[in-house]
Amino acid sequence: MTTQTIVKLSNSIRDAIVKIRPLYKNIQDEDDKIILSDVMSNLIQSQGYLSDIQLSYQQVLDDNETARKRIMQYEQWAEDLSKYKSFRLKSGCTIIIPKEPDSSPYSKEWYCKHCFDNKKKSLFQPELGTITFICPGCNKTIFVTDDELEEVQKFYGTPPSRPIKHIQVDPN
């Protein structure tokens, strides 16, 4: 069944109603009038059912389209998954990096594992002046160790410096 078929059927019923209606006033026999009146009621009721079918059919079409889009997204994600792998920094933080054999783990393409597991690609951003990187998607922070810094700096250009921590401010 297609939308066109439903529309054709609906038009046929409407035409039948239009043709039958004028006959009513020409009929003298009361029993015939009742029969004709029943036929009209049935036709009008059928139009109502057809309208329900049309709505349901449209819903099926919409659901189908939604499912099709979802499948495409999953296929795209499966393709993305095949291009990346996990990499564990010395600090113990796990990141997602490209799988290509020649791509260094110390590139700018560091994705957040937490977001990746939720089918989102979110690039870590270096926090200026520190050795920490933050995910803009979920605010997860990761660290690089001192000996990893040099490698990281090759890709980030501006050398991150050690964060200043544990500053005690005397309230007096």
Ligand SMILES: [Zn+2]
């Ligand atoms: Zn994240």
